[in-house]
Amino acid sequence: MVRVGILGATGYAGAEAVRILAMHPYFKVTAVASKSFEGSVFSDIYTNMKGVCDLVCDSSDIEAIAAKADCFISALPHAASQKIVASLIGAGKKVVDLSADFRYSSAETYERTYGVGHEFPELLKTAVYGLPEIARIKIKEAALIANPGCYPTCSILGLAPLITSGLISTGSININAVSGVSGAGRKADLNYQYCETDGNFAPYKIIGHRHTTEIEEQLSALMGNPVVVGFTPHLAPFKRGMLATIYVDTNTQSSTEELISIYKEYYKGEYFIRIREKGDIPSVKAVAGTNFADITPLYDERLGRIIIISAIDNLGKGASSQAVQNLNIMYGFDEKSGIAGAGLYI
């Protein structure tokens, strides 16, 4: 068993990583670190975990933590992750970082987007953007994986086959996305109180959401020239899951059937990508609690517009189960180990 430690273990993404890894056939959770809950029993905070993971939360004292595991998932917030991840890498550990700290190729884009400085720009060169279906080979060799953001995972997986198909030109991509409330994290915040959120629906950060630059950087790399996207996130009253409705105008005649066939070809053999047939529309329910991405493209002949529906679990494929997928690849395990199951339908 490979020993794995989780930093920021008591946030939602961290706790989800603990939950998944607690049942993993090849990893054993040997450390859970939490600044807020140092000294508490993990299963006193997440009562669902009683009997499943009863470890005591460590502080984030890097020396002590590093000794406890062979590899780490860091679920610390952006900026907080940088230093501790750098130390762990320095100590020869493998790390999957869920924050944005190592997702950009340039410190400048990071700093412009997140408004904080980057202290380890040299690590950006070796960090691999961990979207396995696109960068599997690099992930295999990497010590540091920058786990993609949830909206970027959903958007990039939905657009990659089209971007690389030659069917579209840049400049016409518009992403309308909807996330469940867990995306806001685990904290006491009036805006996400039950009575404020239930029965509500609204967009937020309508212009300038941080994930925009992440999506653009990755799509530009796939396309080979600069891609600009519109991105409008919304909050909906469900706990987990995410769906993007992506609009791409095109001058090339196509059909839904042709698009589906392009998508199927692109993702051939990918267990976690389910290209839905015509008329079988992706939904949050079908992916919640899983590492699957459900995608289907449609062609609107009247408007000359391609519409792609892409759905993932923001905490799963958009965070923690994708982190485990990355760990599986890094260690040469079957990529599906511990994350192959279907979600609860109800």
Next chain:
Amino acid sequence: MVRVGILGATGYAGAEAVRILAMHPYFKVTAVASKSFEGSVFSDIYTNMKGVCDLVCDSSDIEAIAAKADCFISALPHAASQKIVASLIGAGKKVVDLSADFRYSSAETYERTYGVGHEFPELLKTAVYGLPEIARIKIKEAALIANPGCYPTCSILGLAPLITSGLISTGSININAVSGVSGAGRKADLNYQYCETDGNFAPYKIIGHRHTTEIEEQLSALMGNPVVVGFTPHLAPFKRGMLATIYVDTNTQSSTEELISIYKEYYKGEYFIRIREKGDIPSVKAVAGTNFADITPLYDERLGRIIIISAIDNLGKGASSQAVQNLNIMYGFDEKSGIAGAGLYI
């Protein structure tokens, strides 16, 4: 008191009309008709109404019904509404029809969109599309009001100031809309069972939803030449309310401030239209249970794109309270009578 009858009273929109009118200062509900529940006490079906409206449901026998009230709201489904509405109009009654049967200026568009024939094309000439903020004067004089669809109400109110501003050209309007589950109506349908819907989110009728032609006809009339729109509806897990995120590309330089000022000017004096200030984003919660439409435009300078957020209650401003607003206007009452209140915040 003006006597009012509700046809299709046991559907959600019909029942909402009964609920509103039961407390109205100038109308008295004297008949509730329901094919499915003829002979039942209305408050045995809607137990919230016990003591508030305990009328026995009539059949839809047109002769009997016509004598019972001075005016009617028909909440019958499309196609089912045509004949009975025509009869009531023939009998000299005023009617607000919630179905699509009299919303189009041409029978051809109706027939193409709804796939059923129109037996009373001459009535299409006199029927008024009942969006009070746009057609108040005509509504005042009309005997037959075609109450707008929910998505069209939300979309048209959100676009009218821009359409008439000269800031945009046609062909670039894309409407992404989200509705609560009550939009599917009251019927036993596996797709809308609690366990199927809760925690879920997905688009439906991604291409070719019926409201598209209704929106296009009205916007074209406002614009003075043909307008084409993309329209993608989604279903979200809340009961009532609706929000549209509308994208309009423009070559004209603008600003959020300028747009808000255009919108405020256009809707000056309109009680039910609340143009939200910059940073104050419309939400379903703020309009659910009301006749308000909350709207705000934004200008995305980077993309040269205007984004309009428009929120209404699909059963309120998108159906029954707008029907009451129309009745108020038709009878010369204060337009706000019985529908002026704020919604339950929680």
Next chain:
Amino acid sequence: MVRVGILGATGYAGAEAVRILAMHPYFKVTAVASKSFEGSVFSDIYTNMKGVCDLVCDSSDIEAIAAKADCFISALPHAASQKIVASLIGAGKKVVDLSADFRYSSAETYERTYGVGHEFPELLKTAVYGLPEIARIKIKEAALIANPGCYPTCSILGLAPLITSGLISTGSININAVSGVSGAGRKADLNYQYCETDGNFAPYKIIGHRHTTEIEEQLSALMGNPVVVGFTPHLAPFKRGMLATIYVDTNTQSSTEELISIYKEYYKGEYFIRIREKGDIPSVKAVAGTNFADITPLYDERLGRIIIISAIDNLGKGASSQAVQNLNIMYGFDEKSGIAGAGLYI
């Protein structure tokens, strides 16, 4: 119009009082006070109220506030209410207090239950426990009304006919009650975050909830000798409403029909009490957003047990609309003014 001020106006109960009174035919909201939001526009906090109540929140400076209205609803927390209520009473104002501060006949019970001292025990003598269906005559004459707690309103209304019927002896009353999340108030609290509450259900304060003594004091007064009750509250994932399932063992043979007839007789002429017929079970949905209490008793012959189901809206009949009902009585208005309507069914 009688001028009314709301203290603690930005909590859920306060805001609900503002919402109801904004549409009231005889009261005009002239002051909204909020310690946390002094200086803010009320409708910036409760965006549903834009255009309906745009008053600026006052501080709770008692002198300034007192001059602004003829009567007040205080929605301040217990202990915080005492002094300001006493001042307003001293200034000759009528007050309905939603806190527990004036609900007990003795300061001792209050102090034991709430763990804080009572500085105005003499006011306890003149304060009237404001359950209109039981104490209407006293309410008419009172200057200070202690508005009942939500669980007590639900429980006492459900038990009063039985308690006074002679059918039961003391000592066998067991109240199992379930509340919506709004009962926890409006505050940033991790326990009531959407992701923590949605999909969850659990009891809390299983032994010793504060409302126990309030229920016991009132039932004892009705019975004429000491009544002891078991009371177990639960939290369920809905926003507003409350339902109690009350078990009373009895040695007297009875029948559901007889019990219903006793309940109907007891509440004859009471608009807001709806005794449900056999087989018509009260539900949260039927009362949410209203001032109604829906009640039905059943007789379980096999067990010799009476079961009473009682449902109210915790923010309505359990708080703010009952406060308005009390104000209506205190001012001699039609008791139903502004609160007669049915709730949103959906």
Next chain:
Amino acid sequence: MVRVGILGATGYAGAEAVRILAMHPYFKVTAVASKSFEGSVFSDIYTNMKGVCDLVCDSSDIEAIAAKADCFISALPHAASQKIVASLIGAGKKVVDLSADFRYSSAETYERTYGVGHEFPELLKTAVYGLPEIARIKIKEAALIANPGCYPTCSILGLAPLITSGLISTGSININAVSGVSGAGRKADLNYQYCETDGNFAPYKIIGHRHTTEIEEQLSALMGNPVVVGFTPHLAPFKRGMLATIYVDTNTQSSTEELISIYKEYYKGEYFIRIREKGDIPSVKAVAGTNFADITPLYDERLGRIIIISAIDNLGKGASSQAVQNLNIMYGFDEKSGIAGAGLYI
């Protein structure tokens, strides 16, 4: 791999069994039978299962089905299960039956409770009531397991330590229970439409729910003499999970600490029973999606009453994962195989 077939595979309990067994290390799902969906691909009905179980649904032709698997879980409704289960047993297959058809020791109690005849009373003698924590040894040897009902599982596990402790006498047990909506099964039913259920809470079958006799028979067997219980089920707006608040009056002095110690001793070594410490209250959230039962007893000294809180997942420990637990035992596998994990916290 042992081949397992699921009958009634497209109901919620059946589908949950398929989901669990699709990832099981020792069982392989080789047949899914569904009367309503014969010929359909299972993952077209449950879209979450795409790529995980894409079997075509068989009819329930018993000959054909029997050949396809070594053992079966029947998730058919009561009465429908009898004959097919008897045939499978006759064909030498092992069967876990989720219906009530083989739960009673006498056909008479079954017939009185369910209002249908029993055609295979001799099978009642060999069928084992499959509550592993109580009947593990018998389960090991059985060919036919009657999987317990959800409410009975929750209630009996919550009461067994107390019933066998000698602390209480009969006649004073009152079970107040709350279930999620999945308990109503998968069917188009107006009562469980999203708009009817969301935001609602109510009791149902307040007197005479069928599970009462099942609970009484099992508790009587544990006690050694007849036990009578009150049982009141409620429906709450969440999808899965169940919680019982059980009241037991006692004349014996006790303490919460003593009770917890009795419960811990009784369930010593039971992985799936988590006795919660004082102050750590069971909740639906902690058990949803799992095979755990979370239980804690409290002693209310003032009332001389023991209160037990017991929570399970109605589809998990109350149905399908318990069926898998039974299969694990019947085949001598590690009892936790495939069902050991914690539930999604969010």
